[in-house]
Amino acid sequence: MVSVYTDQYKDSLSLEVYNGQNIVVTGKTDIGFTKAAHFLLQKHLLNSSYVDYLFVNEQAKLLDLPKRKDYEPIYFKQLGAQNSILNGIGYIQSNISMPRSNFGSNVKRMEVKINGKYRPLSDGEQGYFNLYFNDNFLSSYKLNSTGELNIAFDFDDIIMQQENNFKYEFYFIPSGGLCETAAANFYGQVDVINSYFKPVGYEQSSSLSFFRFPENFQSKPITIYTDLKAEHKLISTISELIDIINPGEAGLSGFIYPPVKNASLKEIQSDIEMSKIIISANNDKFSDFFGESPFIKFKNNEVEYRSEEINPFFSVDYQKNLGFNQLFYHQSIPVMLINVPVDYSENTLLSLVSNIREQTISETGNVIVSNNEKSYFFDLRVLNDNHDKSYLTYLLDDFWGKYRLFIVCILLILVILILIFIFQKSKESKEKIENAK
Helix, strand or coil: CEEEEEEEEECCCCCCEEEEEEEEECCCCHHHHHHHHHHCCCHHHHHCCCCCEECCCCCCCEECCCEECCCCCEEHHHHCCCCCCEEECEEEEEEEEEEHHHHCCCEEEEEEEEEEEECCCCCCCEEEEEEEECCEEEEEEECCCCCEEEEEEEEECCCCCCEEEEEEEEEEECCCCCCCCCCCCEEEEECCCCCEEEEEEECCCCCCCHHHCCHHHCCCCEEEEECCCCCHHHHHHHHHHHHHHCCCCCCEECEECCCEEECCHHHHHHCCCCEEEEEECCCCCCHHHHCCCCCEEEECCEEEECCCCCCCCEEECCCCCCEEEEEEEECCEEEEEEECCCCCCHHHHHHHHHHHHHCCCCCCCCEEEECCCCEEEECCCCCCCHHHHHHHHHHHHHHHHHHHHHHHHHHHHHHHHHHHHHHHHHHHHHHHHHHHC
8 A cells, every 4th residue: 555644743942833744655465565665666657646545456567678669649638738729810829848758869750640620711811730840840731611620740850859849830811911900810729639749760879978868778778786885875866867767758668677786896797788877986996897988987096088089088186076977888888887985975976867867969968077066067979979960960950941041141242242342442443543544
């Protein structure tokens, strides 16, 4: 059984009364307790349980690898879209938020189904239904006298950012033009209950940046290794890490609860199948085993940085206790190596993990450095993988699509000004020659 109860307690000094909420997990047997405890891992059930207590009959499945379900639709309503009526003339727009956590960063092809209704067009009127993803135009459909919206299409080469925006708009032109004041009002409505997005294509993510985590660790099961003491300072970080590994993506089923093991060098050396997350307070422990694979190495109380172009990049002797989180491949296996000082603080360790959530597709890296107060990330990779190239191409195409007319006009004006300048100088030279005669 899982139950929630509220209690009160009084501060003996201030005499102020505080309210507290507690979760109690019980079971008659170990199996019963395990069923109840595993229920707490299922976010979608927790968020829909509007009761004080419940009995758990079936144990949640814990997986080594995320299991991708048959592609299932994600309806507009699930993403917070409202079933509102849009009305007016000209451009009438509405937006739908598409968080990366619902789709994953490596979705590459999306199917879209849109149903709706609008005021049937009369003779002389024009109307269009336009679609955009992250302000990039996708498609346009001409409206007619039926008043029925029934659209199905797909688009690919998707660059999923942390937050994405899908925009649809009705564009209505009255028979007398947009300036006609007596024009009949237009209205349209998208059926957000039956309209949906459906991911139909994913690619395996190999880019070892924090923005791509956990997708870039999903090719193999994950094992967490640590040599830190099992105390409260470690619990919050492990909990945060497991929460990030399970982002709640709609296309995945099951909960991933990686085994947490003692960071024995011998066991890590023999583990050649698992993606590894290592949390350690011993900076020198893995130096020989990982060799040149890490981007940050520890040697004689110094921190040595390596880039993919320069080895070593530079070495620094720090006076402050810093923690480091880095991503790298070792023997084709993805590794997250988290190093903290021996007398580490809870804030330092937690920020090395929680700041993974702060990464965006354009602001990310493969190294996080933190102390008790602040954390920073930077990139020591060469930007040569397909994801980075795709994003750079996407940025250039987006910039050119938005500003090409402006750029062409500026260039044309510059050419005209140069021609005028040349003409004026030529005219002045000619006059000087004639005057000299």
